[in-house]
Amino acid sequence: MDRMVMHQRLSIFKGKRVLVTGDTGFKGSWLCVWLRQLGADVVGFALPPKRDNDHFNLLQLDQVIRHIEGDIRDLPALRSAFEQFQPEFLFHLAAQSLVRYSYEEPKLTFDTNVAGSVNVLECVRTTPSLRAAIYVTSDKCYRNKEWLWGYRENDELGGRDPYSASKAAAELIFSAYADSYFAQRQGLGIASVRAGNVIGGGDWAADRIVPDSIKSLQQRQPILLRNPLSTRPWQHVLEPLSGYLSLASKLYADPRGYSGSWNFGPRVESIRTVRDLAQRIVECWGDGKVEIAQQQPTPHEARLLQLNCDKAIQVLGWAPRWDFDRTVDITVQWYRDVTNGMAARQVTSRQIEQYMES
Numbered sequence: 001m002d003r004m005v006m007h008q009r010l011s012i013f014k015g016k017r018v019l020v021t022g023d024t025g026f027k028g029s030w031l032c033v034w035l036r037q038l039g040a041d042v043v044g045f046a047l048p049p050k051r052d053n054d055h056f057n058l059l060q061l062d063q064v065i066r067h068i069e070g071d072i073r074d075l076p077a078l079r080s081a082f083e084q085f086q087p088e089f090l091f092h093l094a095a096q097s098l099v100r101y102s103y104e105e106p107k108l109t110f111d112t113n114v115a116g117s118v119n120v121l122e123c124v125r126t127t128p129s130l131r132a133a134i135y136v137t138s139d140k141c142y143r144n145k146e147w148l149w150g151y152r153e154n155d156e157l158g159g160r161d162p163y164s165a166s167k168a169a170a171e172l173i174f175s176a177y178a179d180s181y182f183a184q185r186q187g188l189g190i191a192s193v194r195a196g197n198v199i200g201g202g203d204w205a206a207d208r209i210v211p212d213s214i215k216s217l218q219q220r221q222p223i224l225l226r227n228p229l230s231t232r233p234w235q236h237v238l239e240p241l242s243g244y245l246s247l248a249s250k251l252y253a254d255p256r257g258y259s260g261s262w263n264f265g266p267r268v269e270s271i272r273t274v275r276d277l278a279q280r281i282v283e284c285w286g287d288g289k290v291e292i293a294q295q296q297p298t299p300h301e302a303r304l305l306q307l308n309c310d311k312a313i314q315v316l317g318w319a320p321r322w323d324f325d326r327t328v329d330i331t332v333q334w335y336r337d338v339t340n341g342m343a344a345r346q347v348t349s350r351q352i353e354q355y356m357e358s
């Protein structure tokens, strides 16, 4: 998708009412800034941010959008947000999003990612103003066969750990609602979207490689790697978000043509090891070193996982814009600029503009 096409597609959001669940999270906060830059009227619905330095707080996002503090497990509260705002677009991102934490809190993970998503779909069912909805799951919804090939949208679902199983379950529930209710509804397009590991400025979540690395570098400690040879499809947070926005604009214009499931992953060259990523972070930061942690028994984590994105490339005209090196450069630049005192809102907005112009 060239620049002109992207600008034209995303111009649909100007003046539109958009509801984002999970706006206090990493991806949700970037999405809300982008939607505001596109001129949308945005309401966010989520639990409070967890840390003082969360992207949401650094951006003072509650001054830029309307933020409703609420729990997606609470159907009446969620319904009331939909009823009051009457959104035309929905992006559902709220989730318990961490694999390792899901081993500690399986019930919380299933309650949030499965029952919470059912509540979201119930609200979709009863909100006639909605024209397009994006339902975010994960690349981990696929049964991981640890094979070399990328997973396609029609591959088998499954998950060994509670997080992955919760996302596979969320997909099955999505299909049931799509077939039972939305297929017959005129004027509503709805899609589930599956992306891989995203990186970018403003993420401080526990047990994620970029925040852990940046914290080590800021404290002048070596970056300690648990699973240096694990391979992941690294992509900048703006890449899948551009896919979600582009898909939502198409769903709005042609609901039947674009409803279904979509993968948004990076190019094959961005499928790199954790060690490659950490080394590139050190290069971009300009200082520091990488060490391998003593092997301790850790819960099972899938090793190799990649997405086949032919459908998004061919049908949607979407493609990743930033290669691996650029993705890491831009990410590290965000943390460096903010560490050096630049306002996060300015850094984030500038990176969104950079992305739109690249």
Ligand SMILES: NC(=O)c1ccc[n+]([C@@H]2O[C@H](COP(=O)([O-])OP(=O)(O)OC[C@H]3O[C@@H](n4cnc5c(N)ncnc54)[C@H](O)[C@@H]3O)[C@@H](O)[C@H]2O)c1
Residues within 6 Å of the ligand: 021, 022, 023, 024, 025, 026, 027, 028, 045, 046, 047, 048, 049, 070, 071, 072, 073, 092, 093, 094, 095, 096, 097, 098, 112, 116, 136, 137, 138, 139, 195, 196, 197, 198, 199, 205
């Ligand atoms: N970050 C990644 O690498 C990645 C990869 C694949 C899929 N995803 C998916 O993308 C989505 C967004 O991920 P993220 O990285 O921004 O996650 P995050 O953990 O940074 O944010 C999660 C958001 O969900 C909200 N939330 C959690 N439980 C809630 C509840 N019960 N009620 C209301 N809000 C609740 C949080 O308040 C927060 O706003 C999630 O669905 C996640 O599973 C993320």
